Amino acid sequence: MSTQRPRRIGVLTSGGDAPGMNACLRAIVRTAVYHNLEVIGFQRGYCGVLLGEYLTLDARSVANIIHRGGTILGSARCPEMHHVEGLERAASTLKGLGIEALLVIGGNGSMQGALSLAEHWSGQIIGLPGTIDNDLGGTDWTIGFFTALDTALDAADRLRDTAEAFDRIFLLEVMGRHAGWIALFTGIGGGAEEILIPEHAYDPDTIVKRIKESRSRGKRSHIIVVAEGACEGGVSRVAADIEGHGFETRTCVLGHVQRGGSPVALDRYLATELGVFAVQAALDGKSHVLAGKQGKTNRLVPLNEALDGNNQPPMHLLEINRFLAT
Ligand SMILES: Nc1ncnc2c1ncn2[C@@H]1O[C@H](COP(=O)(O)OP(=O)(O)O)[C@@H](O)[C@H]1O
Numbered sequence: 001m002s003t004q005r006p007r008r009i010g011v012l013t014s015g016g017d018a019p020g021m022n023a024c025l026r027a028i029v030r031t032a033v034y035h036n037l038e039v040i041g042f043q044r045g046y047c048g049v050l051l052g053e054y055l056t057l058d059a060r061s062v063a064n065i066i067h068r069g070g071t072i073l074g075s076a077r078c079p080e081m082h083h084v085e086g087l088e089r090a091a092s093t094l095k096g097l098g099i100e101a102l103l104v105i106g107g108n109g110s111m112q113g114a115l116s117l118a119e120h121w122s123g124q125i126i127g128l129p130g131t132i133d134n135d136l137g138g139t140d141w142t143i144g145f146f147t148a149l150d151t152a153l154d155a156a157d158r159l160r161d162t163a164e165a166f167d168r169i170f171l172l173e174v175m176g177r178h179a180g181w182i183a184l185f186t187g188i189g190g191g192a193e194e195i196l197i198p199e200h201a202y203d204p205d206t207i208v209k210r211i212k213e214s215r216s217r218g219k220r221s222h223i224i225v226v227a228e229g230a231c232e233g234g235v236s237r238v239a240a241d242i243e244g245h246g247f248e249t250r251t252c253v254l255g256h257v258q259r260g261g262s263p264v265a266l267d268r269y270l271a272t273e274l275g276v277f278a279v280q281a282a283l284d285g286k287s288h289v290l291a292g293k294q295g296k297t298n299r300l301v302p303l304n305e306a307l308d309g310n311n312q313p314p315m316h317l318l319e320i321n322r323f324l325a326t
């Protein structure tokens, strides 16, 4: 823990962008300005650090962005960070600019990047959870999850209307290459008949058996929510497996619409609270920590602990859904 108060901080948004990143930037910049800190905003994630591409941010730079999706700094995936040369280059920019603390808003990859960077740079590093996937340890919720969820839920509701009108089986693919949070909560919130997630083994025979059983009980339409990474072959494999048993299906791949749009209230609130909290942590000399929310409490969790265990979705919801979706 450093004892000297930082005077100049850097901030960046990295990895998959998430609604609420702008609200978080606003909170960070305005809190920093309040405490007489200078703020450098690196553009396009770690790429901006490597290339020395940045903006000097003041209170006006973050005006009227609290409600906007995306990120005014841009985001990116920066493969150079996986190599020592890239990390050295990033560290050299930070030293050259006199950055004393770096605030990284992103998902678990971005937090890995922060830890790798820490091996080459001695400044303070504070992570903030920003990803629609809600798959970071150390925090109950990540900035962007609630908005993505509402978008997916809206799609499920719309599909329900047409599925019912046509007695059809609809497959809705939502994001989550490695994480089932969006699928699970969309399925529960939308009353889906089936929910397929990466954390639970895909078993086509069971799915088909349950479709047959529910049809025999009089159910005519189905919504099956499928996380991107639920099984090898994804939603097209699931569709083929079901069609192989004589059922017609229709598929909707929701894709990147889940990443955009105005952040919902809970994402703005989380982004704002954690943004303020992270700057306070930097002022207190904290480093190598994630600023997260557990229950109603803001917590600083060592970055390596936050990365140790992903935030596992509540698997009991799959069980509950079995009797809810009869
Ligand atoms: N192990 C690592 N070492 C260094 N940098 C990393 C590492 N993992 C990820 N990063 C950096 O973080 C960026 C974002 O990671 P990614 O996994 O794509 O997104 P997210 O942060 O949303 O999970 C990567 O493009 C890379 O620049």
Ligand SMILES: O=P(O)(O)OC[C@H]1O[C@](O)(COP(=O)(O)O)[C@@H](O)[C@@H]1O
Residues within 6 Å of the ligand: 015, 016, 017, 107, 108, 109, 130, 131, 132, 133, 175, 176, 177, 178, 228, 259
């Ligand atoms: O932006 P890309 O490369 O299409 O990546 C899509 C992936 O990014 C996400 O939207 C967010 O994931 P990360 O936060 O880990 O980047 C995933 O849900 C999705 O699988």
